[in-house]
Amino acid sequence: MVEALIQTLTQSYLYYLNRQSEFWGAVVDHLILAGIAIGIAVLVCVPLGIWTARSRFASLTLMNLVNGLRVIPSLAVLFLIIPYLGLTSTSAIVALTILAMPPVLINTDAAFRTLEPAILEAARGMGMSAFQRMIRVEFPLAVPVILTGIRISAVDVIASATLAAFVGSGGLGIYITRGFALYDYSILFVGAIPVALITLAVEGLLSLLQKTLQPLKI
Amino acid sequence: MSTIQFVNVSKQYPGASAPAVDNITLQVPEGSIAVLLGPSGCGKTTLLKMVNRLHQPTSGQIFLDGVDIQSIPVNQLRRNIGYVIQQVGLFPHLTIAKNIAVVPELLGWDRQRIRNRVDELLDLVHLPLDFRNRYPAQLSGGQQQRVGLARALAADPKVMLMDEPFGAIDAITRESLQDQLLELQRRLRKTILFVTHDVEEALKLADEIIVLDKGRLVQKDTPCNLLANPASDFVRQLLNTDDRIRQLSLVRVEMVMKPLHPAIQLSPLPQVPVGTDLKRVLSLMLSPAADTVLVTHEGKPIGCITFEELRKVGCLSN
Ligand SMILES: Nc1ncnc2c1ncn2[C@@H]1O[C@H](COP(=O)(O)OP(=O)(O)OP(=O)(O)O)[C@@H](O)[C@H]1O
Ligand SMILES: [Mg+2]
Numbered sequence: 001m002v003e004a005l006i007q008t009l010t011q012s013y014l015y016y017l018n019r020q021s022e023f024w025g026a027v028v029d030h031l032i033l034a035g036i037a038i039g040i041a042v043l044v045c046v047p048l049g050i051w052t053a054r055s056r057f058a059s060l061t062l063m064n065l066v067n068g069l070r071v072i073p074s075l076a077v078l079f080l081i082i083p084y085l086g087l088t089s090t091s092a093i094v095a096l097t098i099l100a101m102p103p104v105l106i107n108t109d110a111a112f113r114t115l116e117p118a119i120l121e122a123a124r125g126m127g128m129s130a131f132q133r134m135i136r137v138e139f140p141l142a143v144p145v146i147l148t149g150i151r152i153s154a155v156d157v158i159a160s161a162t163l164a165a166f167v168g169s170g171g172l173g174i175y176i177t178r179g180f181a182l183y184d185y186s187i188l189f190v191g192a193i194p195v196a197l198i199t200l201a202v203e204g205l206l207s208l209l210q211k212t213l214q215p216l217k218i
Numbered sequence: 219m220s221t222i223q224f225v226n227v228s229k230q231y232p233g234a235s236a237p238a239v240d241n242i243t244l245q246v247p248e249g250s251i252a253v254l255l256g257p258s259g260c261g262k263t264t265l266l267k268m269v270n271r272l273h274q275p276t277s278g279q280i281f282l283d284g285v286d287i288q289s290i291p292v293n294q295l296r297r298n299i300g301y302v303i304q305q306v307g308l309f310p311h312l313t314i315a316k317n318i319a320v321v322p323e324l325l326g327w328d329r330q331r332i333r334n335r336v337d338e339l340l341d342l343v344h345l346p347l348d349f350r351n352r353y354p355a356q357l358s359g360g361q362q363q364r365v366g367l368a369r370a371l372a373a374d375p376k377v378m379l380m381d382e383p384f385g386a387i388d389a390i391t392r393e394s395l396q397d398q399l400l401e402l403q404r405r406l407r408k409t410i411l412f413v414t415h416d417v418e419e420a421l422k423l424a425d426e427i428i429v430l431d432k433g434r435l436v437q438k439d440t441p442c443n444l445l446a447n448p449a450s451d452f453v454r455q456l457l458n459t460d461d462r463i464r465q466l467s468l469v470r471v472e473m474v475m476k477p478l479h480p481a482i483q484l485s486p487l488p489q490v491p492v493g494t495d496l497k498r499v500l501s502l503m504l505s506p507a508a509d510t511v512l513v514t515h516e517g518k519p520i521g522c523i524t525f526e527e528l529r530k531v532g533c534l535s536n
Binding site for chain 1: 270272292293294295296297298301303305306307308309310311320321324369379
């Protein structure tokens with residue numbers, strides 16, 4: 001059993017050695033796909049989260065929409081999009097972005113909703129404009145909570161970016177689909193193991209960033 | 219900007235059955251401490267927050283040194299008013315130095331001037347200079363409130379608004395913060411509007427106490443006059459004046475008098491012989507300019523009594 005596993009892993013390693021340039025290309029594609037999806041999610045959802053934290057209307061509509069979206073699995077989203085956007089990277093990115101958005105939105109909303117009223121009142125009472133309050137007080141206090149949302153998204157998206165291979169957009173998913181097609185676990189591992197490692201690394205990096213931005217437990 | 223003047227100020231919150239502040243006209247003279255006193259919900263905070271425009275009056279006008287505050291850009295107004303609240307509201311992600319520097323930074327002071335000012339203020343509120351680089355969470359409640367006070371004083375505003383600043387602090391620390399505020403005030407001469415529902419605190423700090431009830435001004439007077447001549451049963455009960463006067467009548471001057479300060483001007487002060495009770499002293503203090511009463515023995519002054527001694531007698535009985 002253990003012997004078989006070691007043998008498979010050795011084969012995986014040989015497979016990798018024979019196709020190093022393909023492999024590293026796949027890693028880069030994977031990171032780009034995930035990065036674009038997370039980037040778009042942050043750019044869209046942080047402002048939306050600030051809005052939902054302040055507006056009852058936005059909160060009712062957007063939060064319900066997002067909670068609804070969360071129920072649909074990414075694979076299903078991907079297949080729903082393909083008829084419109086075809087077998088393209090765009091389809092993959094749209095599906096991954098939809099996956100990435102809810103945690104960022106929900107955490108941003110929570111971060112701004114739970115800011116301490118006394119702190120906001122002090123900021124106002126001292127004569128900060130709305131913009132100064134946002135830049136100097138509200139946003140810095142919200143960042144650690146927003147980062148948690150981004151971390152959750154990143155983990156989901158990096159794992160799910162393997163789906164991109166279904167629509168021919170590359171990424172480490174190519175080894176997983178290939179491994180399935182050829183009934184060869186050693187090929188499948190060439191995709192699965194790096195995905196797991198990248199996920200752990202990104203999670204670690206973001207935790208570290210969060211700790212440096214939050215010098216004290218507050 | 220130093221006298222605060224309210225002219226027919228009312229505030230009606232939407233949906234409330236009665237106004238929170240009801241047609242208040244009053245003046246806080248420059249360099250004095252006026253304490254807003256009254257039961258919970260009587261409108262103290264509402265009245266205070268209209269001065270820095272955190273609340274908007276429904277009607278009436280507020281003037282700072284004769285200038286209608288509505289005519290001053292709101293953030294400029296606020297940067298020129300020190301504001302201290304019960305919950306302190308320090309910025310948890312900023313160091314103590316950065317917290318204190320907020321208003322000077324908003325006003326565009328240069329770095330060196332801000333550095334010097336922060337050191338000066340830490341000194342002023344008796345905090346060690348190495349607190350500069352600490353974060354608020356690393357300070358005790360009393361220390362945090364000192365930083366709150368330093369932050370409000372940072373740009374040397376002439377007017378300070380303080381909403382129960384010592385309300386959440388233990389009794390001993392509160393006493394020491396009150397003493398410090400009085401000591402600061404002797405030097406700085408700010409115009410301070412101070413909210414409390416602690417009668418002892420009001421009697422101790424106030425030059426004048428403004429008693430509010432259900433949004434109305436009930437009485438505005440010096441602590442001494444308020445105790446001696448409460449305007450209504452409400453004031454009588456709020457300050458517990460009957461008990462305090464009874465207490466005073468049981469204590470004789472020699473039991474509480476202070477030694478004479480050599481620099482004191484003896485001639486115009488009222489005198490009482492040893493054996494007089496404090497109720498009599500209170501009545502003498504009602505006349506203006508008699509904040510000190512001399513105690514004499516066989517015609518020679520041997521000690522003196524100020525309102526502080528009278529207040530402590532009432533304080534002990536409670
Ligand atoms: N933002 C608000 N909206 C509506 N009503 C308010 C608001 N703030 C205060 N009130 C009401 O106005 C009245 C006066 O409130 P205010 O906070 O001024 O009282 P206070 O004297 O400061 O009381 P406390 O000693 O409890 O702080 C209360 O009845 C209160 O419920
Ligand atoms: Mg209040």
